Amino acid sequence: MSAPDPIIRIADLPDRVGQTVTLSGWVTHLRSSGKIAFIVMRDGTGVLQCVVAKKEVPETAWEAFATLTLETSLQVTGVVRADARQAGGVELGLSDLAVIGPSALDYPIQPKEHGIDFLLDHRHFWLRTPRQVAIMRIRNEIEQAIHDFFYERGFLRVDTPILTAAIGERAGLFSTEYFDEGNAYLAQTGQLYGEAAAAAFGKIYTFGPTFRAEKSKTRRHLTEFWMIEPEVAFNDTHANMRLQEDFVAFLVRRAVERRRAELLELGRDVAKLEAAQTPFPRVDYGDAVKTLQAKGSAIQWGDDLGAEDEALLVEDYATPIFVCNYPKEAKAFYMKENPDDPRTVLCDDMLAPEGYGEIIGGSQREDDHDKLLARIREEGLPEDAYSWYLDLRKYGTFVHAGFGLGLERTVAWICGSPHIRECIPFPRMMHRLRP
């Protein structure tokens, strides 16, 4: 074994009170009063106040202090002192200080209000601010929690392809030339591959980017977003919903338990998250339509729920809810016909509370070869492209169900963020391809 990471980070300092340490970071705040000066620095793991007393540092260090600007990178040496008033409970009494890299005076992100387009143009710097750091730490926690949840339950992660062959004229597909094979299309979902994998491995999930070339400019749409798509052999729609609620409740608990400081940084009302206890209510689509009509919505039986309908519906609940068994024409061709009402399919959308809307779409899959083929023909999809998918129903078909969770929408809800563009490191939207 080689030595552990020898670099000391701000997050390590609470364990080093009384020690002299050297560490590096960037300036976020400066103030001085005569012979004593304060540097607040960050290194990505935390924030640290450094105290510079003129008589305790070399002259070069005192002179270096005078040159510091916002986001100058520097190396400091000093004694770690307990101070309950400081973030992390420590501060550093400097014995030396050196500039690593100066920062030009026109650093774009200043301590004032900036417009959202300006911030997105400078996303590489915007990510350094406390709110964005908190959101990204929560995103990281949720991602690890997703992997832990499935790993501990014996699911196999399956990385489905991004580049896929033609599957018929569908809206919102990005395409690219693929050697002599014609066009390839960027996957909107890994589900079809996930179904094949469920037959091979029993319980699987995907975790990857998906793409929608849609001209949507809402606060809930990205052209590139991350999706998690579990698929389970022999699960029916009921087992599917039980898995979904256990999964989402697990993610929320994990964020609350391990990222409480970041949630508080965001001003999130943690009690509202703690209310997300299972089981989540099941609302039949038909009942949802009646409730919405009573609340003044123009929705008619057969329509999909719009964002406004979703917000109206969830206002009566403190937990996420399921809306179940939508009309066939509102949903995708692969969903299993509901034997109790063949106008509908065995599916569910999970809607988050507080108006956050759909975070999951799930369904039992059509496992009858002939019914699936009929649906493919009804939709005018090319049978040839789906032959391998139909194969799964021709050789040992099986009851199975799965769902897709949108990562950024889930992070936005847990963070209480009004816009998913701050819930992914470098968002991609209709007019946003940089940086």
Add this chain to the structure above:
Amino acid sequence: MSAPDPIIRIADLPDRVGQTVTLSGWVTHLRSSGKIAFIVMRDGTGVLQCVVAKKEVPETAWEAFATLTLETSLQVTGVVRADARQAGGVELGLSDLAVIGPSALDYPIQPKEHGIDFLLDHRHFWLRTPRQVAIMRIRNEIEQAIHDFFYERGFLRVDTPILTAAIGERAGLFSTEYFDEGNAYLAQTGQLYGEAAAAAFGKIYTFGPTFRAEKSKTRRHLTEFWMIEPEVAFNDTHANMRLQEDFVAFLVRRAVERRRAELLELGRDVAKLEAAQTPFPRVDYGDAVKTLQAKGSAIQWGDDLGAEDEALLVEDYATPIFVCNYPKEAKAFYMKENPDDPRTVLCDDMLAPEGYGEIIGGSQREDDHDKLLARIREEGLPEDAYSWYLDLRKYGTFVHAGFGLGLERTVAWICGSPHIRECIPFPRMMHRLRP
């Protein structure tokens, strides 16, 4: 809390000896001798022998047995019996049996040799075979180990964008129309974004698909492959290599500890993996060239190492090795000039033993604004596209280093697989876009 997954899987049976259980799966082998018959079934979590005694099952079950074919899906009920001769140490004495979905007699994957193109055309079924299941379980273990390694060490996972704006004419880019923004390109790396994120969060890693539109047909190339790219603020090239060897040794140990059965299924010599102890040897590029010339290679100082050179070089070692500090012209523009020999850069390739070749490329990054700008101009890259990347050197530049690990190449080495096309669920190659 709702109920746990109520479905019993083959992997659960060792804890249920003596119990009567019902479970589902697919037929892999059948044999019978008069009044007793055997069904070997799989459900993705394991393989189970079911014993059918004619006098102990209903007549419908005995008749159902006669209809079974390869990959028929079925539901069985029976008593779990300990039997040390069986996989998992148990077998099932059936009391009932029902077909869920018949399987047509022309099931493509038969118990005989198939050509690789045929197998790839039927990847959705090929994945069900024992060797492929073992590889995918090992891949899953390595993926989880990667997340655990970084999570436990305080790294933040950062999902960098796949769709990126033009960064100059480079070979091997897939492109797609992006609304009114011109073309977008599929990322070959997340590194540049990773560097921005390292300045925000200190220690980060990426984990996602990357793309190369290269007309390579070797056993080591895919057009779509998964890459893990850590980036660490204030790490120099030496700390970077220590992180790499600790990381790779951790992945190998984890596979050996938790997936020994699968490695044995593949016929892997586990002792060769156990030899991968840190520290890994560091070989200077110049010394590597001399060694290769002495072994008969035509390589000249200045050339990159080809696959054959890599294989020649590693034959003297039982562990992975580093080849360090390549000539500038053989490597990318962002690598930091070596102060001890400015003809070279502070970089390393990690080569796996047994001829597996490069699994990691890493470097300290050029942190000098003017030197980086000069390199961008030398390469004829568009300065404007790199302005945000140059910004990182203009406002508080910092020593930093990182690397990229190719997931499929690492899985191939650990599995002892001769071809990475079986180390990803649905491989994409020059002539392979389906299924």
